[in-house]
Amino acid sequence: MFEPSYYRRCQCKGALKDKEGNPLFNDDGTPKVGDIGLSCPKLGKNHGTWYFYFEGEPGEGGKRARVRRGGFTKLDDAKKKAKELYDAASAGTDVLSDEKCGDYFVRWIKAKKSLARTTIHGYEEHIANYLIPHLGHIKRRDLKVRHLDKMYDAIERENAERILHRLCVDQLQKDRDDAHQAWVRTAGYAKREERRTTRRAFLNANAALREGKKGLRKITSAATMHRINDTLSSALSWGIKREQAFAKNWAQLVELPTVTRPKPLVWTPERVEHWKRTGEKPGPVMVWTPELTGQFLDFAKDDWLYELWHSFIFLGPRRGEMAALPWTEVSTDALWLRVSQQIVEVAYKLYGEAPKADSVRTLSLSLESGDNLVSFRSKQEQKRQEWGDAYVESGRVWTHENGEELHPDWISRRFTRLVELSGLPPVRLHDLRHLAATLSLLAKNDIKVVQEKLGHSSRQITSDTYTSVLPEMMRAEAESVMSVVPRDISYAERTPLEIPETAWQADVAVFFAHGARQSGDTWAVGAQRKPDSDLLGMITLTGRSQGDAANAAVKWVRDHCATNSLELVRVENFNDRYSEEQQSNFSLTRFTVARSESPGRAGFALPTGLPPASRRGRRAQTRRPKPT
Secondary structure, eight states, X not given: OOOOXXXXXXXXXXXXXXXXXXXXXXXXXXXXXXXXXXXXXXXXXXXXEEEEEEEOOOOGGGOOOEEEXXXXXXXXXXXXXXXXXXXXHHTTOOTTOOXXXXXXXXXXXXXXXXXXXXXXXXXXXXXXXXXXXXXXXXXXGGOOHHHHHHHHHHHHHHHHHHHHHHHHHHHXXXXXXXXXXXXXXXXXXXXXXXXXXXXXXXXXXXXXXXXXXXXXXXXXXXXXXXXXXXXXXXXXXXXXXXXXXXXXXXXXXXXXXXXXXXXXXXXXXXXXXXXXHHOOOSSSSEEXXXXXXXXXXXXXXXXXXXXXXXXXXXXXXXXXXXXXXXXXXXXTTTTEXXXXXXXXXXXXXXXXXXXXXXXXXXXXXXXXXXHHHHHHHHHHHHHHHHHGGGOOOOOBSSBOTTSOBOOHHHHHHXXXXXXXXXXXXXXXXXXXHXXXXXXXXXXXXXXXXXXXXXXXXXXXXHHHHSOOOOHHHHHHHHHXXXXXXXXXXXXXXXXXXXXXXXXXXXXXXXXXXXXXXXETTEEEEEEESSTTSOEEEEEEEEXXXXXXXXHHHHHHHHHHHHHTTEEEEEEEEOGGGSOTTTTTTEEEEEEEEEESSOOOSTTOOOOOSSOOOOHHHHHHHHOOOOOO
C-alpha cells in the first residue's frame, strides 16, 4: 500500500539534543554541534526542503527496505517523485540500488555470451571510449535522457577540437614536406652551409610534426554516434527485460544527426577524367564498369593471387570468407564451393568463426572459375615442392606462396596496391561485392539469385546496399521508355516494311530505322539491317526534331507488328551518338522484333540414343587410309 511520509528538513548546524531533549556534550564538556535537521526552529514556508520516504518490499532476511529521497523545493514535486519511484518499485525496479552506470555496462557486456566476437569488441570500445567517461559516474537509477544529450553534445565539442588539431597537423605535414624539398634541392651544388641550414630546418619541421601528432584522434562521425547509441540502447533494453533496472530505454528518445548511406557510384568516363585531373574520388563507394573490370583482370593476370581477385569480382564473397575457405569445401568437378567459415580480425588478431546463418551458402562456379581453382591448386603444389619442409600446410585455398594463410587486412592492402599499380580509378576490396551484384543484375539475373549469392537475409538489403546502376542498365532503361509511351506522329509510308526471312534468327529480327532531314521540316526514315544493306521499307514525315523522326519510326514499326502478329520486344534510341552539329539532321533507332508464334515442344519428340555424329566425324570415318 502506497503511504509515503513527507517532511521538511534543512542543513542548519546547531547544538544537538537527545530524544528526551537534553543537550549532548563532547568529552571535553563542550556542547556537541551538528546537523539539527528536523528540529531547526526556522523550518517553514521559505526554509528547508521537502523529503519523503515509504516502505518497500522487505529484502533478504526480512530486512526493512525504506525508499527515501529529498531536496525538493515544493511538496508537489516530492509527491510526484514518490509516486514515480513507487510505480517503478512495483514494476520490479531496484530503486534502492546505488550501482553506477559504469559498473552496470561492464556487468552487461560480461553477460552477453552469444554475440559475435567482432560485435563484442565494438561494444567494448563504445563502453570504454564513450559510455564510461560520460555516463559511468551517474547512478543507474538516476540516468535520464538529458544525460545522454550531454554526452553527445560533449562528443560534438570534442569533434570540433579534433578537427582543429587535424588541420594543424595537416599544416605541419605541409611545412615538413616543403622543408624536405628545400633540403633536397640543395644537394650536389649548393654550399655546405646552405645545405646544413636546410637540413636543420627539415629536422625541426619533422620534430614539430611528431610532436603535433601526439594525441591525434579520429573524428567521431554521425554514423559512429548512431552505433554508440545502438550499443547503449541494447544495454538499457537488457536491463529493463532482466531486472527493470531503468524506467525507460532513454537511448530511444535521443535525437542524433541523420546519416545517409553513401550511394555506390560507377566510374563513368567523365568521373575517371575528373579523377585523373584532380585526384578526387566522386564518392566513398565506387564501382568499376565491365570495361575497367576487364582491364584490371588483364593487369593482374600474372599476380600470384589472380584467381582470388577473379573470385572476388564474380562471386562477391567477404574477405574473411575467402581467407578461411578450405579445400575440403571446394569441388572443381561439380563446380561449387561452400562458404561455412570466416576469419575475423580483432585488433589485428585472427579468430575463426562461423558466419551468420544467412551467410552459410553454396556458390556455383562457372567453368572459368573452376579452371582458375584448378590452376591455383597446381601453383600451390609447385610451391610445395619448391619450399619442401618449410612449406606450411594450412589447408586453405588461398595462401601465400609458402602456404601460410592470408590475413584479411593483408588481402585488402594487396588489392589496393594492385589497383594503384594498374593506374585504374580506385575502388576498395569491399566494393567488389557491389560490382559482383551489379554484374549479376546486368546479366539479367533475379535479385533473389543475387541475394543468395551475397549471403543476405532479405532482398531489401541486397537492393539497398550492393546494387549500383551501370550506364548500360540506365541506357537500356532510357531507350525502352520510347516503346512504353506511344506517340501519335503522322507519317506517309513510301515503301511498305518487309522483314525478309534472312533477317530472322531464332524467331528474332533486329534492324535499324535511320532518319535524315530532307529539307525544312521534311524527314525521310528508312529501315535497314545494316548501314550498307537494302531498304526494308521507308516513310516520310513532317517533324521539327530528330525525336519526331524517332517517334514516327516507333509508330511505324508498332503498326507493322500489330498487323503481322509480331511482338515489338525492344526499342533503343541512338540519337545521342551523333555530335551536336548532326543531331538536328539525323536520327537512329534500333528495333528488336520477335515472332509471336514460334515452334513449340508439342511436335518435337524427345531424342533418344546418342546424338548424330558431326559432319567432320563422319568424314573421318569414311576417309580411306593413305597408301603406304
